Amino acid sequence: xxxxxxxxxxxxxxxxxxxxxxxxxxxxxxxxxxxxxxxxxxxxxxxxxxxxxxxxxxxxxxxxxxxxxxxxxxxxxxxxxxxxxxxxxxxxxxxxxxxxxxxxxxxxxxxxxxxxxxxxxxxxxxxxxxxxxxxxxxxxxxxxxxxxxxxxxxxxxxxxxxxxxxxxxxxxxxxxxxxxxxxxxxxxxxxxxxxxxxxxxxxxxxxxxxxxxxxxxxxxxxxxxxxxxxxxxxxxxxxx
Amino acid sequence: xxxxxxxxxxxxxxxxxxxxxxxxxxxxxxxxxxxxxxxxxxxxxxxxxxxxxxxxxxxxxxxxxxxxxxxxxxxxxxxxxxxxxxxxxxxxxxxxxxxxx
Numbered sequence: 001x002x003x004x005x006x007x008x009x010x011x012x013x014x015x016x017x018x019x020x021x022x023x024x025x026x027x028x029x030x031x032x033x034x035x036x037x038x039x040x041x042x043x044x045x046x047x048x049x050x051x052x053x054x055x056x057x058x059x060x061x062x063x064x065x066x067x068x069x070x071x072x073x074x075x076x077x078x079x080x081x082x083x084x085x086x087x088x089x090x091x092x093x094x095x096x097x098x099x100x101x102x103x104x105x106x107x108x109x110x111x112x113x114x115x116x117x118x119x120x121x122x123x124x125x126x127x128x129x130x131x132x133x134x135x136x137x138x139x140x141x142x143x144x145x146x147x148x149x150x151x152x153x154x155x156x157x158x159x160x161x162x163x164x165x166x167x168x169x170x171x172x173x174x175x176x177x178x179x180x181x182x183x184x185x186x187x188x189x190x191x192x193x194x195x196x197x198x199x200x201x202x203x204x205x206x207x208x209x210x211x212x213x214x215x216x217x218x219x220x221x222x223x224x225x226x227x228x229x230x231x232x233x234x235x236x237x238x239x240x
Numbered sequence: 241x242x243x244x245x246x247x248x249x250x251x252x253x254x255x256x257x258x259x260x261x262x263x264x265x266x267x268x269x270x271x272x273x274x275x276x277x278x279x280x281x282x283x284x285x286x287x288x289x290x291x292x293x294x295x296x297x298x299x300x301x302x303x304x305x306x307x308x309x310x311x312x313x314x315x316x317x318x319x320x321x322x323x324x325x326x327x328x329x330x331x332x333x334x335x336x337x338x339x340x341x
Binding site for chain 1: 246247265278279291298305317320322333334
């Protein structure tokens, strides 16, 4: 008997590898920032397992920093949870776009993969991959990408929580700029090819800045995204 | 105890918004305008995530974030791999921190 793996298996293992490769930039971006988070969490009197547990089941950078800082400042449970909720509402909009690509996946895959939606995984899944984007919309590819990002966040938290890695504030700043570099690097190439999408992106920047003058940054991002994407309804001519 | 309550509560309110679209999105056939809106979300979301956030990375030094952002912008015009774009913006910030800030 030949023991050749079926075409399907070959395809799915190479999709996994491609997904992991695509997720590596996020792994590298998350890791040092997660070390900083783990360090902060332990300073805020969380123990190591609590810090790692938070990264394991919350997996949302900004709200974890805010949550731990509020905890340190003595904020109440409900207050911290409510803040987290509003801070992460933008993921609802991002999840709409990601789930639109997962229409043909089973319910289980959709529920599982949706857990891993962050600003960065959303950005890579919707705009990364250049012209081969649609071929890569498989559960294994997406799982490889998202779990790679997740492991960067969780292992970084573990290292920081153990006090094993100290990341100077300057490096955290530089790495945070690196994640903005990820956003910019993903946005610019497709926006150059389509004036409509460039207009939508720039309008969203201006709107977000203006809204941020008189409301919370979390809300400003949500509203700017909803309204600037609304421009697409007018600008995009062809049927999609 | 309070810590565990906070962690589990945060986990729930973070997962629910992520999960909701998975539960209902494919039950409806959406009109063309909604599909255009969906298609535009990545561009709008990234625009809002980038600006003005990139200027606030170091609160007193908006020029630091600006330099990193501009570097990423110019490198991405060259169609470089995303890792190189990130490395470029990180490097310029580290250099500026070392020499000026």
